[in-house]
């Protein structure tokens with residue numbers, strides 16, 4: 001499915017619905033403090049299942065209990081609706 005990149009205004013509007021996320025048209029990101037390292041890995045595993053199902057994958061940085069998810073649509077060269085949608089899914093997986 002061809003997706004088009006979002007404008008700065010569209011990303012700003014999208015981030016208004018995603019208060020845990022920050023970023024701009026080049027990428028959006030969220031950091032999560034998990035209870036433990038195993039909990040961090042379990043969260044990453046839950047996100048991996050959804051990402052694989054969507055064929056849309058975050059860049060993930062794991063540092064002990066701190067997990068940072070970064071989203072951009074690489075093939076489009078910027079943030080698209082796919083990134084905003086997956087960000088919302090990740091929020092649901094964080095709260096569990």
Ligand SMILES: C[C@H](O)[C@H](O)[C@H]1CNC2=NC(N)=NC(=O)C2=N1
Pocket residue numbers: 055056057058071072073074075076
């Ligand atoms: C072949 C496969 O569908 C593509 O490489 C997918 C995989 N996951 C992806 N994830 C992200 N974030 N951006 C992409 O452009 C992308 N492309």
